[in-house]
Amino acid sequence: MVAQAQAVLGNSVRVIGKTNTQAPPLLASPGDMQLAEQGVLQLGIQAEQVLRHLEQNGVIIIAAFSDPGLAILSERVSVPVLGIGQSTLQEAAMGERRFGIVTITPNSDLLASFYTQAATLGLSNLYCGARVTQGEAQQLLANPEQLDLALASAIDELINDGAQAVILGGGPLAAAAERLQPQFNVPLLNPVAAAARAAFKD
Numbered sequence: 001m002v003a004q005a006q007a008v009l010g011n012s013v014r015v016i017g018k019t020n021t022q023a024p025p026l027l028a029s030p031g032d033m034q035l036a037e038q039g040v041l042q043l044g045i046q047a048e049q050v051l052r053h054l055e056q057n058g059v060i061i062i063a064a065f066s067d068p069g070l071a072i073l074s075e076r077v078s079v080p081v082l083g084i085g086q087s088t089l090q091e092a093a094m095g096e097r098r099f100g101i102v103t104i105t106p107n108s109d110l111l112a113s114f115y116t117q118a119a120t121l122g123l124s125n126l127y128c129g130a131r132v133t134q135g136e137a138q139q140l141l142a143n144p145e146q147l148d149l150a151l152a153s154a155i156d157e158l159i160n161d162g163a164q165a166v167i168l169g170g171g172p173l174a175a176a177a178e179r180l181q182p183q184f185n186v187p188l189l190n191p192v193a194a195a196a197r198a199a200f201k202d
Helices: 002-009 030-054 070-076 084-092 108-120 137-142 144-160 171-183 191-199
Strands: 060-062 081-083 099-103 127-132 165-168
Touching (some): 030 060, 084 108, 137 144, 144 171
Parallel strands (some): 099 127, 099 165
């Protein structure tokens, strides 16, 4: 994910990645998101301290699609904080595009949170819903070819539902957007890249 953000921002910006060890690599349930929040808060405060020490401006990006800890960290630090979920939904809806989300995690509460996130941003009227891939999530992540096939099928479903842009909902899925884009005429949005663009759009 660091490499993807760096590719968007170029050599004039330094991207540093930190792994949240207090949560599973794949956040597949609200419980996982709660586990992630404390680690996000600790890492975010540390990042702000490093920026102050270096006397550098910067942005903190939470690279988990559910944006765990976004609100509380934003209150605790003085530097801008972005979540890849929020950033991608806002980019997807540009120009009043209808959009949907493809995910590999079937948890019903997590799927419901996608609608809540869209509604919070005032985008529920553009949200076409979410589609879940067929297959066990960890097995798909371990096999990029199977992952791409499963994602492509779910993307087709969303396009048939009227989506004009499709978000690949999860940091671990970000690279698949570039691999699959040539197969589709609608934009496939990489959440990591979207947050990187949002971080320095001004």
